[in-house]
Amino acid sequence: xxxxxxxxxxxxxxxxxxxxxxxxxxxxxxxxxxxxxxxxxxxxxxxxxxxxxxxxxxxxxxxxxxxxxxxxxxxxxxxxxxxxxxxxxxxxxxxxxxxxxxxxxxxxxxxxxxxxxxxxxxxxxxxxxxxxxxxxxxxxxxxxxxxxxxxxxxxxxxxxxxxxxxxxxxxxxxxxxxxxxxxxxxxxxxxxxxxxxxxxxxxxxxxxxxxxxxxxxxxxxxxxx
Numbered sequence: 057x058x059x060x061x062x063x064x065x066x067x068x069x070x071x072x073x074x075x076x077x078x079x080x081x082x083x084x085x086x087x088x089x090x091x092x093x094x095x096x097x098x099x100x101x102x103x104x105x106x107x108x109x110x111x112x113x114x115x116x117x118x119x120x121x122x123x124x125x126x127x128x129x130x131x132x133x134x135x136x137x138x139x140x141x142x143x144x145x146x147x148x149x150x151x152x153x154x155x156x157x158x159x160x161x162x163x164x165x166x167x168x169x170x171x172x173x174x175x176x177x178x179x180x181x182x183x184x185x186x187x188x189x190x191x192x193x194x195x196x197x198x199x200x201x202x203x204x205x206x207x208x209x210x211x212x213x214x215x216x217x218x219x220x221x222x223x224x225x226x227x228x229x230x231x232x233x234x235x236x237x238x239x240x241x242x243x244x245x246x247x248x249x250x251x252x253x254x255x256x257x258x259x260x261x262x263x264x265x266x267x268x269x270x271x272x273x274x275x276x277x278x279x280x281x
Contacts, residue, residue, distance in 0.1 A: 063111065074122050076146045084145045084172050085115060091171060092136055095164050101136035113252055118142040120251035121227050127199015129153070130219055132184045133206040135161055137168055139229075140202065144177045151176055153193060157183040184215050197221040204229055209256075210238040217242060217260055224260075229253035 067085065068078040089110055092101055106113055118139030125147070131140025134154040144152040154177060156162045162181040169177050182189050184206075201216045201224065209228055216226045225245060228234065234256045236244040246257040 067111070067116075070116060070119065071146070074119065074146070076119075076122070080148075081145050085142060087172060088137070088141055088145070088168060089115065091164075091168055095167075099160055101161065101164060114138045115142050117229070117251040117253055119146060120253070121202065121229075121255060122146055124225065124227055124246065124255065124257050125150070125200045127221065127224065129200045129202065130155060130193065130198040132201060132203040132216060132219070133157070134165060134179075135204070137165055138204055139227075141165075141168055141172075141174075141177075143202075144174055145172065148174070148176050151178075153177075153198070154179045155182050155184060155189075155193065157181065184219075193219065197224060199224045201226045209234050210240070213239045213242055213258055217258075220260060222260070226258045228256045228258060230256065 064082060064086075067082055071078045071081055092110065093107060095101055096107060102110065102114065114136075115138075119142050121139055121143060125143060128151045129140065129143060130153045131137075131143075132155045134140050134156045135158075137154065140152055140154045144150070152174075154165050156165055156179070159181065162179060165179045168174070169179060180193060182192050197220050199221055201219050203212050203216060203226075206212050207215065209230060212228060213226060220226065226242075230253060233247055233254050234244075239258050241261055242258045243261045244256060245259050246255070248255055
């Protein structure tokens with residue numbers, strides 16, 4: 057019991073330091089962790105090893121992205137819901153789209169939204185690698201896009217950049233700093249160690265935006281630019 061109380065107190069402090077109302081978020085985050093453990097028995101949402109460090113490795117690491125989030129959020133290849141679900145819990149006023157191609161994980165994410173009553177979240181079953189995915193997600197694009205363990209960083213950036221509004225950013229987490237040269241057509245706007253990961257904030261370079269952004273047209277025109 058003491059361990060549980062200490063873990064909850066640590067979570068309350070973590071949220072409070074980031075301007076999140078703990079009374080509202082703590083219960084939802086704890087319920088979310090319970091859902092992962094329950095569903096993990098049916099299929100691997102996270103590894104067995106990570107079940108024992110779910111909060112530090114996944115929940116808190118996801119919440120560490122909050123300072124860089126602006127506008128609507130798309131979490132691509134959401135899997136068990138990291139980082140999109142913890143971020144949506146922390147900011148219930150902000151729209152979040154979870155994109156997942158696995159039917160089983162898609163169903164899990166739907167259940168999370170229902171049980172936690174996340175009115176700001178929609179779940180879409182789609183493969184971001186398909187050329188029609190941008191149109192299925194809707195115009196005009198997202199202010200922030202996230203992806204964890206989707207592909208190597210350079211490939212992830214190529215998949216995500218077409219989903220961004222002109223001033224939008226992709227938040228990429230990695231175990232070490234990322235070289236700016238790997239982001240073709242992009243520019244690194246911040247790079248910082250936070251939580252268990254390095255966060256690299258990447259946006260489309262100004263000239264790339266000017267070349268492809270045409271007023272009134274969908275942002276999926278950026279794909280391949």
